[in-house]
Amino acid sequence: MTVNISNPIFEKLGMKYPIVEGGMTWAGSGALAAAVSEAGGLGIIGTGYWHGDEVRREVRRAKELTDKPFGVNVMLMSRHIREVFDVILEEGVKVVATGAGDPSPFLDELHAAGIVVMPVVPSSSMARMMERKGVDAVVAEGMESGGHIGHMTTMALIPQVVDAVDIPVIAAGGIADGRGAAAAFMLGASGIQMGTRFLTAAESEIHPNFKKKVLKAKDIDTIVTGNVLGNRARVLKNKMSKNFVKNEVNELQKPKPNYEQMEKLESGTLKAAVVEGDKDGGAFMAGQISGLVNDEKPVAEILDDIWSQATDLMGIPNTTK
Numbered sequence: 001m002t003v004n005i006s007n008p009i010f011e012k013l014g015m016k017y018p019i020v021e022g023g024m025t026w027a028g029s030g031a032l033a034a035a036v037s038e039a040g041g042l043g044i045i046g047t048g049y050w051h052g053d054e055v056r057r058e059v060r061r062a063k064e065l066t067d068k069p070f071g072v073n074v075m076l077m078s079r080h081i082r083e084v085f086d087v088i089l090e091e092g093v094k095v096v097a098t099g100a101g102d103p104s105p106f107l108d109e110l111h112a113a114g115i116v117v118m119p120v121v122p123s124s125s126m127a128r129m130m131e132r133k134g135v136d137a138v139v140a141e142g143m144e145s146g147g148h149i150g151h152m153t154t155m156a157l158i159p160q161v162v163d164a165v166d167i168p169v170i171a172a173g174g175i176a177d178g179r180g181a182a183a184a185f186m187l188g189a190s191g192i193q194m195g196t197r198f199l200t201a202a203e204s205e206i207h208p209n210f211k212k213k214v215l216k217a218k219d220i221d222t223i224v225t226g227n228v229l230g231n232r233a234r235v236l237k238n239k240m241s242k243n244f245v246k247n248e249v250n251e252l253q254k255p256k257p258n259y260e261q262m263e264k265l266e267s268g269t270l271k272a273a274v275v276e277g278d279k280d281g282g283a284f285m286a287g288q289i290s291g292l293v294n295d296e297k298p299v300a301e302i303l304d305d306i307w308s309q310a311t312d313l314m315g316i317p318n319t320t321k
Contacts, residue, residue, distance in 0.1 A: 005316070007168050007190040009116055009137055013069045013094065016040025016320050017303050019181070020139070020170055022195025023047070023073020023097050024147065024285070026274035027206050030061030032299070035203035038066040039300040040320065044097055045072045048270070052083030059091045069094035071116075076101025089113055097139065099148065104133040120172070122150025123157070124164035131165045138165065139193050142173030146196050146287035148233050149173075149224070155187070162188030176289040178309020185314060196287040197306075202298045207277030210284055213238075217290035225283075236284040240269055 010018050019041040021033060025048030033043030043066075045058045055072065062070050072093050074084055077100040085106055088096060096103070096110055098119040103110075110117050111134070118137040121127045127138045140161040142154025150157075154173035162169050171184035172193035184192045199206060199214050213236055223241050226232040228248040235241045273282025304320070311318040 005185055005190060007137075009118075009168055010042070010191060013042060013116070015042055017307050018191040019303055019306065020044060020071075020097075020191060020193040021198055022145070022147075022172060022193050023071075023099070024195050024199075025050075025073075025075075026271055027199060027204065027210075027285075028073065028195075029205050030058035030063075031065060031205055032198060032201065032203050033058075033070045034062040034065035035201065035299040036198065036303075037062075037068040037070040039298075039303050041299075041303050042095065043070040044095070045070065047073060047078075047084060048075050049078045049080065050084065051080050052087045055084050056087045056091060059087065059093060063091075071095030071097055073097045073099065074103075075099055076103060085110075088115070102133070103130075103135065107134050118170065121161065122152060124160045127161045127165050127169070131167050135167065137168040137170060137191075139170045139172050140189070141193070142171075143224075143234070144174030144288040145172055146222070146234050146290075147285040148231065150232075154184075158184060158187040158189055174287060174289050176287075176292045178306045178311075178313060180289070181306055181310035182313040185310070196289050197293055197302060198299065199286060200293055200296045201302060202296060206274050209277030209279055210273055210282075211296065213279075213284050214286055214290050214293055215296070217286065217293070219288065219291035221290060222286065222288050233283070233285060234287060236286050236290065238282070238284065239280040240283060 017040045021036040021044045023044045023046040025046040028046030033045045036043035047055050072088055076098050095116045103119050116136045119130050120139045120141050140157050142157050143149040158171045168190045170191040170193050171189035175192050175194050176197040181192050200211050221237050222234050223237045224234050225244045269283035272278040273284045
């Protein structure tokens with residue numbers, strides 16, 4: 001089999017490595033995104049439910065640290081979506097990654113500004129729909145990922161999405177080293193996305209408690225919340241996540257689940273983990289690959305190590321050297 005790692009989008013952006021940073025709210029700061037882009041990947045600022053001024057702050061932080069292209073991840077179900085897109089357009093952001101919705105209502109104005117749009121998709125049917133609507137690429141994300149997830153595994157999802165569309169497919173979920181990267185390319189992807197691996201980068205600004213939790217994690221140390229009430233998310237096990245799952249099951253037994261109580265339990269927990277390091281009450285979003293992440297080093301070294309190992313395994317030249 002011939003491995004094709006050509007990706008016209010990455011070539012247009014001048015990237016050294018076909019590696020994208022996952023859009024991690026609060027964890028994916030402007031500083032981390034800038035570090036990834038400056039080192040030759042594509043950094044992505046995670047915005048979640050932020051207001052426009054919060055997005056502008058991190059975009060400008062990134063601009064101060066790099067002159068290379070970076071992107072912004074947009075949560076389409078956010079109530080502040082219009083002001084977020086206004087900031088993206090005003091600040092000249094080059095790439096928009098989207099989740100939790102359909103970006104097509106915004107495609108014309110984003111494309112008119114020369115912005116690359118690549119939604120995260122959990123299935124081949126969603127990938128086909130996104131291609132029909134005119135997106136530039138899709139990020140096919142398996143359920144091994146940290147944060148909000150679908151139901152298919154990366155190994156099953158990637159080749160089916162690759163077969164379903166003609167636009168570039170970026171593989172995400174369970175990738176943290178060159179072996180995972182090589183596997184994704186062998187499945188037909190033309191790029192990879194990593195989130196959890198960057199949590200322990202030297203440039204990552206997450207709370208030390210979060211970094212330690214990832215570094216100490218084993219392969220079975222994540223749990224999925226939202227299986228009953230929806231909005232599934234993978235997080236590291238702690239008091240909050242275990243209680244959430246327990247309460248979710250209890251609510252299922254009642255005629256009318258108490259959604260307000262469940263939402264209150266989840267509200268603010270991600271910021272509590274990333275910013276405050278709340279060991280018991282925070283939602284430490286991280287993927288199943290956490291058990292493979294056991295060191296803290298600069299982004300540049302992470303990218304170089306992964307791509308060197310991947311190209312060696314695939315038997316192709318490492319042109320970054």
